Amino acid sequence: MSTPPQPQQPADQPPAQRPAVPPQPTAYPYPGPQSPAPGNFYAQPTQVSLPAQPLPGQPQPGNPYAQPQPYGPVPVPLSGGGGGAGRAVLWAVVGAVVASGAWAAGVFLIGGKGDGADLRGFAAPSNMCSEVDYSSFKDEYPEEDSKPTHSSLEDKALDESYCSVGLKKTGSSYADAYLTTQVDLHRKTDPAPEFTATWKNYGASHTGYDVDPVKGIGDEAYLVSQDTTSGSRYATLAVREGWVTYTMSYSAYLTSYDQDKNPPRLTEVSDWLKADTKSTLEKLKG
Template identity: 50%
Template sequence: MQDRPEDIPTQPAGQTPTQPGFTAPSAPSPALQPQPQAQALPQPRPELTPGQSPAQNPGQAATSTFGAPPGYPPAQQYTYGQPHGYPPPPGGKGTAGRAVLWVVVGAVAASALWAGGLFLLGPWGEDPDLAGYRAKANLCSAVDYTALMTEYGEEDDLPTHNSLKHKAIDQSYCSISLKTSSSSSYADAYLSVQMDLHKKTDPAPEFTAVWSEYDQRYEDYEVEEVSGIGDEAYLLTEDTTSGTGTSGSRAVILAVRDGWMTYQMSWSAYTSSYETSTPPDIDKVSRWVRTDTRSTLENLRSE
């Protein structure tokens, strides 16, 4: 047996000799031991420290100095609650507060709408201003055309009438054939009367637009505003008769608004169907229509 050289140090008992560039494996830390999982999820490949092999720590959980592995981002923290675009979780802390918040928002919105309704319709909604007029099932029974009978002495025994009754509007209509004499085979002229009672909306703006600008639609008509009949009235006249008086037509319309009641009396005649000479001139018929309108409106109030 050879003696050990004196320059080689004695190794402690149980210690493995080391070589340059080699690191002795260390015992796994208890904190790095695999923990029980609530659900079986695929485990990422463990990261190794320099000089460590998988055989040295086969059960070590995956760790990374750069955070979680791809595909498993950490849960983002929102200081002010749920991020924008995500619905609130059902139940749990904060649900009652959100419910109270929505109740308050709904109450404020309802109050705003209610206040807007009061502003537009008045304290309890606006009642229709029917100015004392009443709907007639047979409007012809209330039409007075005494002034027109100056020209047309033959009274129509079978005038046509119809009516409509609704919670929003009542309408009554009458059509009368006018004859200059009993010898006339056909009507020499026609008279129509219509009354509308508007019970839900004020007709004033639309009435003004339609009748004051009537000549925009029909170029042959002339429009004249009339005072002293209702709240607003327009006289519309048309005369397309030729110089010889053998062709063309003449027409007169008086449109009246009184409160939420609207009314029209219309007269028309065709020269070709007139039994004797030509229809009366426009100015004369306009006077008759004004007179008969006033008396007819009185009848519609009193009956």
């Protein structure tokens, strides 16, 4: 799960106080079930009892698709006369049992979602900077960044693409603000629980940030922002759509602006992030 990128400070400008990002908690803080309790040398590991075997005709535990056999034992035809009729009865019963199993398998394989990742047609480009739309920022920052940075990752568990662009006002030699974007395609695990836990509660784990849910973008979205009077102005829009997560972050240092010029208000930045995120996600689906 990606956390919002921190603003960058040009090398020859006075340093500004960066928002502190506390370390994230580990995902598994509890001891294993066989580990003795800390400080108790007499605690014994828990004994694990094996589950009882299922009775005949009952579904196997842990397998919701295993159906009980409704027909009972298959009758064996008597020897002697009428063998043909007996075999017909035998194969009719066997065919019914097979058909029942095939129906259950068909519901699982065709009707369900299976184990596939819910990527909604998204792709992670090798060069995110060539795909991201940030046209809403161009009126405020018309100068192009000649050397934006980007990176990408392609793996069977995760596809990722990242871009960082320096935003410049007219006549600026250095970036007045920064815009970063990142898309992650989670191929093995559903990111929804961790995404919600990270962004919905971001204000509780990071002091000084405001968190607002955003409707109408993806399945779930949050706007995280911070505005300091002497340091920085910062906003991130985090979106989840299916098993795809996307972030677009803006950061500006107030010290990089002339005294007679002010950076855009957070309300303006928030509107720009929402508009450009929508258009970028549409492009990544193409």
